[in-house]
Amino acid sequence: MDTVNVRWNGKRRFVGWDKAGHGMVMDATAHYGGDGSGVRPLELVLYGLAGCTAMDVISILEKKRQTVLDLELVVNGTQRVDEHPKIYEHIEIEYVVTGIGVKPEAVARAIELSEEKYCSVRGMFGPQVEVVTSFRVVEAELPCE
16 A cells, blocks of 8 residues: 655645655645645646656666667646636647667557556546647767767
């Protein structure tokens, strides 16, 4: 069982930690009574999704013996406006894979496997959350000798 603790730290700031001692700060913007001194709780969903799928994709690409030197994900979430709860209705994930001779079809398959089989965070979203993915493969520049 996974367990986290969260403790109020004044205004809208909360400090959280897990069993291993990893910590984080959550806060609201000034508009909602906070100081903006931490991540908004809803944004943690985007962090969780990005981290989960990124770990899957790296693992799969390593198994496919792709030479990946860097992986960056840009995740944008759009909240619904007219009703509560203000969940993310639309999430876009762009994967930017930098490496040497990385095959685009290997990246596409790794993303597909993550989305459909491995990413637990993605699996928690219901049909009301549309997740759209795209990727770019950037060929790394080799240092001049």
